[in-house]
Amino acid sequence: MIDLHGYGPRLLEGAGVTLQLAVLSLILALILGLLTASAKMSRNWLLHKVATLYTTVIRGVPDLVLMLLLFFGGQMALNVATDAIYDRFGVDWYINLNAFAAGVLTIGFIFGAYMGETFRGAFMAVEHGQIEAGKAYGMSPWLVFRRIRFPQMMRHALPGISNNWMVLLKTTALVSVIGLSDMVRVAAEASRATHEPFTFLIPVAAAYLLIASVSEWMFARLQKRYNVGFGGH
Amino acid sequence: MTELTWLNELLAGNRIFTPQTIGYYWDGLVLTTQLVFLSLVAGLVLAIPLAIGRSSSRRWISLPIYVYTYVFRGTPLLIQLYIIYYGVVFFDGIQQTFLWPLLREAFYPALIAFTLNTAAYSTEIFRGAIKATPRGEIEAAKAYGMSQGLMMRRIVLPSAFRRALPAYGNEVIFMLHASAIASVVTLMDITGAARFVYARFYAPFEAFLFAAAIYLCLTFAILYFFRYLEKRLLAHLKPQSGN
Amino acid sequence: MKKLLTVSLLGVALAAGTAQARDYDHVRFGVDVPYEPMEYRTPDGELTGFDIDLGNALCAEMGITCEWIEQEWDGIIPGLLARNYDAIMSSMTINDERRQTLLFSDPYITIPGAWFAPAGSDVEEINEETLAGKSIGVQRGTTFDSYVTDNYGRVANVSRYSTADDMVLDLQAQRLDLVFLEFIVGQATLLDNHRGEFEVVGEMVTEPEEYFGEGFGIAFRPRDEALAQRFNEALATLKEDGTYDEIYQRYFGEE
Numbered sequence: 001m002i003d004l005h006g007y008g009p010r011l012l013e014g015a016g017v018t019l020q021l022a023v024l025s026l027i028l029a030l031i032l033g034l035l036t037a038s039a040k041m042s043r044n045w046l047l048h049k050v051a052t053l054y055t056t057v058i059r060g061v062p063d064l065v066l067m068l069l070l071f072f073g074g075q076m077a078l079n080v081a082t083d084a085i086y087d088r089f090g091v092d093w094y095i096n097l098n099a100f101a102a103g104v105l106t107i108g109f110i111f112g113a114y115m116g117e118t119f120r121g122a123f124m125a126v127e128h129g130q131i132e133a134g135k136a137y138g139m140s141p142w143l144v145f146r147r148i149r150f151p152q153m154m155r156h157a158l159p160g161i162s163n164n165w166m167v168l169l170k171t172t173a174l175v176s177v178i179g180l181s182d183m184v185r186v187a188a189e190a191s192r193a194t195h196e197p198f199t200f201l202i203p204v205a206a207a208y209l210l211i212a213s214v215s216e217w218m219f220a221r222l223q224k225r226y227n228v229g230f231g232g233h
Numbered sequence: 234m235t236e237l238t239w240l241n242e243l244l245a246g247n248r249i250f251t252p253q254t255i256g257y258y259w260d261g262l263v264l265t266t267q268l269v270f271l272s273l274v275a276g277l278v279l280a281i282p283l284a285i286g287r288s289s290s291r292r293w294i295s296l297p298i299y300v301y302t303y304v305f306r307g308t309p310l311l312i313q314l315y316i317i318y319y320g321v322v323f324f325d326g327i328q329q330t331f332l333w334p335l336l337r338e339a340f341y342p343a344l345i346a347f348t349l350n351t352a353a354y355s356t357e358i359f360r361g362a363i364k365a366t367p368r369g370e371i372e373a374a375k376a377y378g379m380s381q382g383l384m385m386r387r388i389v390l391p392s393a394f395r396r397a398l399p400a401y402g403n404e405v406i407f408m409l410h411a412s413a414i415a416s417v418v419t420l421m422d423i424t425g426a427a428r429f430v431y432a433r434f435y436a437p438f439e440a441f442l443f444a445a446a447i448y449l450c451l452t453f454a455i456l457y458f459f460r461y462l463e464k465r466l467l468a469h470l471k472p473q474s475g476n
Numbered sequence: 477m478k479k480l481l482t483v484s485l486l487g488v489a490l491a492a493g494t495a496q497a498r499d500y501d502h503v504r505f506g507v508d509v510p511y512e513p514m515e516y517r518t519p520d521g522e523l524t525g526f527d528i529d530l531g532n533a534l535c536a537e538m539g540i541t542c543e544w545i546e547q548e549w550d551g552i553i554p555g556l557l558a559r560n561y562d563a564i565m566s567s568m569t570i571n572d573e574r575r576q577t578l579l580f581s582d583p584y585i586t587i588p589g590a591w592f593a594p595a596g597s598d599v600e601e602i603n604e605e606t607l608a609g610k611s612i613g614v615q616r617g618t619t620f621d622s623y624v625t626d627n628y629g630r631v632a633n634v635s636r637y638s639t640a641d642d643m644v645l646d647l648q649a650q651r652l653d654l655v656f657l658e659f660i661v662g663q664a665t666l667l668d669n670h671r672g673e674f675e676v677v678g679e680m681v682t683e684p685e686e687y688f689g690e691g692f693g694i695a696f697r698p699r700d701e702a703l704a705q706r707f708n709e710a711l712a713t714l715k716e717d718g719t720y721d722e723i724y725q726r727y728f729g730e731e
Contacts, residue, residue, distance in 0.1 A: 060452040061445040062413035065424055069445065072551060073437035075558040082559075098560070166307075173309035177417055177638075179548045188315055192645050197319040205308040205316070212307045322649035337651050339635070419635040419646075429636060432550055432617025435577060 007190040007200065014183030015207055021103050021172050021182065022211075026165060028108025033115025040120050051116065058113035063171050066110055071102040071178045099180040103172070111168050118160030123149065125156040155226040162219040166212055173208075183207060249439045254430050261426035262447060264340075268422065269412050272344055273405060276351035283352065284359035285385065298356065305353035310411050314346040318418045339418045351408050358400045362393035395466050402459030406452055413448075423447050500703055503542045504561035505531055508549045511640055512664040513727045514567045526727045530584065531565045531694075533719050537710040548638055550617055553577060556697060563703070564695040567658060569619045571689035579698045581707045583691030585724075588680035589620055590659040592666050594647070595675045599654060602678035607632045613643040613655040620656050623687040640665065648673070656681075660728065 004011065039051035058066070085091055126149055134144040176185030187204040191197035287298040305313065321327060321336045335341045366389050374384040416425035427444035431437050507527065510516035515525035523544055535542035545561045556564050556578070567587075570580045591602055599606050608631045614621040616636035624634055635652060637643040644665050646652050655662070659680055666674040682688050696704045714720040 057445075057449065060449040062410035062424065062448055064413040064416075065427065065441055065445050065448060068424075068428065068431070069437060069441035072431060072554055073441060075554055076437055079557050079559075170307075170309040173311040174414070176311070177414075179551060184309065184312060184315075187312075188319075189641075191315070191319055192641050195323060195645075197316060197323065201312055201316045201320075205304070205312050208309060208312070209304065209307045319645075322651070328650050333650075339651070419637060421636075425636075428550070429616065432636075433622065435553055437554070 004199070005190065005194050005196075007186065007194075010181075010186050011183055011190070011200070011204070014181055014186040017100070017180065018172050018182045018184075018207075019211070021100065021107070021175060021180075022165075022169050024104045025107035025111065025172070026168060028104060029111035029115045029164070029168065030161075032108060032112025033119050036112060036116030037119035037123060040116065041123060055113040055116050058110055059117075063107075063110055064174050064177065067103070067106045067174055067178060070106045070109070071099070074102060074105075099175065099178055102178065103175040103180055107168060107171055107175075110171070111164055114164045114167075115161065118157050118164060119153065122153040122155075122157035122160065126152045151226065155223075158219065158223050158226060162216070162223075165215060165219075169211060169215070170208065249430065249434050249436050250443075254426075257421065257426040257429060258423065258443065258447065261421055261423040261444075264420060264425075265409070265412055265415075265422040265451075268340070268344060268347060268415060268420075269405075269409050272347035272351055272412075273408060275344075275348040276355055276408075279348070279352040280355035280359055281390075283356040284363060287356055287360045288363045302353040302356050305350055306357065310346065310350050311414050311417065313350055314343060314414060314418060317346045318342040339415075339420050343415045343418060343420060347408065347412060350411070351404065354404050354407070355401065358397050358404060359393060361400070362397035363389055365396055366392060398459065398463055398466065402455065402463075405455050405459070409448070409451055409455065500562060501540050503535060503540055503563055503703070505542060505544050505566075506547045506552050506555050506561040506564045507544050507566040508552055508639075509546050511567055511658075511661055513660060514658075516664075526585070526723065527565045527567060529723045529726065530714075530720070533714055533723060534707060534710045537713055537719075538706055549615055550638055553695075556695060559697075562696070562700070563707075567661070567692050568695050569687075569689045570691060570693040571619060571685075571687065573622075574695070577698075578695040579700065579704050580693035580695055581704050582711060583689075583693050584711055586682075586691035588659050588682045589623070589656060589688065590662055590680050591654050591656050591677040592647070592662045592674050593654045593677045594650065595673055597653065597675070597677060599677050604628065604631050607654075609633075610653040611635055611651065613637060613646060613652040615640055615643060615657065618657075619687045619689070620658075623681070624656050 036051045036055060039047040040055075042048060130148050130152060131144055134148045139147065172182060173184045176182050176188065179185075183204050187200035190200045194200075283298050283301075286294045287302070289295045318339065321342060327333055327336065370388055370392065371384065374388045379387065412422060413424040415422045416428055419425070421429065423444050427440045430443075431440035434440070507515050507523075509523065511525070513525055515523070515527045518524055528544065531542060531544075545555075547555045547560065549566075552564055552566060552568075553574075555561060564578075568574070570583055574580075591599075593599055599610065607628050611633045612624055612628065613635050614624050614637070616638060621634075621636060624632075628634070635643075635646070637646070640657065640661060643652070643655055643657075647655050647666070648670070654677065655666075659676075662674075662676070667676075694704075694707055711720075
């Protein structure tokens with residue numbers, strides 16, 4: 001067994017932080033992605049422009065820079081807002097943007113842009129005839145969305161979602177730079193303190209591989225489910 | 234510095250963007266460009282033989298390469314960078330070897346980490362492209378009596394490169410963005426310059442938005458370059474016009 | 477729509493605001509750990525150091541409770557302004573640049589900066605010529621960073637670190653030729669923990685005041701004048717009744 005110099009429990013805790021962060025960011029990214037895809041396909045000119053700006057800018061700037069901007073800048077913007085409330089109304093509120101929340105928001109916000117592109121492509125891949133058929137059956141637009149467009153879209157979107165998730169998972173490592181004690185940060189701290197970088201960094205790398213392999217397997221199962229009736233795809 | 238008077242005038246009354254800080258960003262841009270360019274070139278040189286080996290039907294060749302790409306693509310670049318940056322110092326006596334003047338600088342450990350990382354991604358991109366070679370092309374080459382090596386060089390690789398182009402363009406942009414973590418090991422790349430300016434003036438918006446704008450411009454430059462390349466090299470794959 | 481969602485998510489996810497009383501009976505200190513002997517952890521994980529002991533004594537004197545929140549130096553001032561904590565007690569030098577943003581208590585200790593190098597270093601005194609081409613480590617965003625950058629940034633390579641730990645590690649690894657930091661911190665982390673491996677080079681640096689100010693102070697948000705006042709009074713009491721000297725000797729020995 002490897003001697004973790006007493007850092008074992010903190011490393012495990014860090015792994016918990018990494019997982020929670022990744023899953024919550026994924027949920028936020030999926031929601032933002034669906035909204036973005038809808039905005040991009042909408043006939044509303046303004047919505048379309050805003051969504052395009054969002055996906056273009058986010059995908060053109062490094063994750064770390066966005067994270068530093070939102071973590072340090074977001075806090076400052078919140079302060080300006082709460083200070084203004086205090087000065088005007090005498091109500092002293094404070095909103096505490098902790099490193100975890102900032103991490104979830106930033107990663108969710110970044111991957112919302114990537115998910116948006118994935119969903120848009122997937123929605124467009126749904127055969128138009130299917131939608132027409134739904135309409136011909138007298139389905140309402142919502143019912144068409146729920147019964148036809150969404151499930152069929154998911155079949156096309158799943159590989160993209162799976163890809164984005166793998167990248168997102170690795171991006172969570174960056175929160176260690178803004179001070180969140182995820183497993184990378186604990187490992188880096190322990191390596192410096194004990195002068196044994198391999199003892200800590202390699203198990204953490206292995207943990208990432210493990211999470212990636214498990215999720216690969218889960219996505220394969222999901223894909224199978226959404227592929228029902230499309231044998232051979 | 235008389236030639237910079239216009240710059241001084243432009244920046245007058247501005248606490249943050251002095252000629253000094255602009256200088257930091259400029260140096261950062263140079264460093265980011267060097268890091269990304271060199272690691273891409275080195276990564277490409279590694280990736281081509283690796284992709285050929287990875288496509289080999291002999292398991293003892295393809296399996297180790299698969300393990301390498303799986304590990305490097307499945308773990309965060311930040312960890313790879315830490316392992317190399319901190320790891321090299323703990324080899325006993327490394328300070329006495331000829332390698333030390335290189336490894337001592339943060340630049341080379343970062344370059345090594347980035348190179349190994351992009352080589353892993355590029356290997357998989359090229360493998361996919363090699364695998365997608367139309368059977369007909371291979372059969373035609375065989376029918377001409379080409380040897381394996383000649384067929385690789387003349388038929389498979391040129392057409393695979395073209396097919397890999399769009400995915401490789403994405404990899405270049407990915408590498409540009411990933412290089413931002415160089416600032417974690419003290420390198421003053423664009424992000425490093427922004428972190429310095431932020432820490433000194435407590436001005437997150439100015440410091441990081443300026444960096445973001447530089448990255449955005451670089452991203453677009455790469456995007457348009459690859460689009461141009463695709464247009465030139467993939468023209469023959471487009472449907473013929475005039476129908 | 478997206479904006480609306482982001483805003484409402486902010487509200488829900490971030491433990492929406494709680495009203496903060498103006499009279500503090502509980503003070504949260506932001507502190508950057510480790511910075512031995514000012515603030516560090518003992519091997520069993522307990523937070524200790526000169527700042528910690530003095531801060532706790534001040535709170536006891538004022539009859540309030542206090543809590544320590546760890547924050548890296550990079551984000552320590554934004555964290556205060558963001559009300560992640562109410563004060564910073566983390567070896568922070570009082571200077572004019574910071575006074576624009578913060579309110580400081582009276583200085584509670586004055587400590588010079590010093591240059592440290594591996595024993596036997598070829599740098600024997602500090603000036604532009606001896607430092608030419610050398611790699612100097614500083615902690616990003618500190619007064620030491622500003623001092624070195626402005627005075628020697630043209631001739632030497634300045635490497636900036638998020639924590640003092642990283643910097644010491646790179647000095648040991650011989651990636652750095654020199655580091656510039658508070659004398660007592662260097663004394664504890666470099667001289668005491670690694671006997672004979674490191675030495676002080678050149679003179680202690682306390683001037684110019686533009687960088688090194690008047691000493692360390694507790695930093696508050698500008699509007700918390702009443703709180704700063706209470707801390708100043710408590711500090712004066714501790715200096716009078718001998719508590720301050722006792723804590724001082726615990727960390728720095730007899731003068």
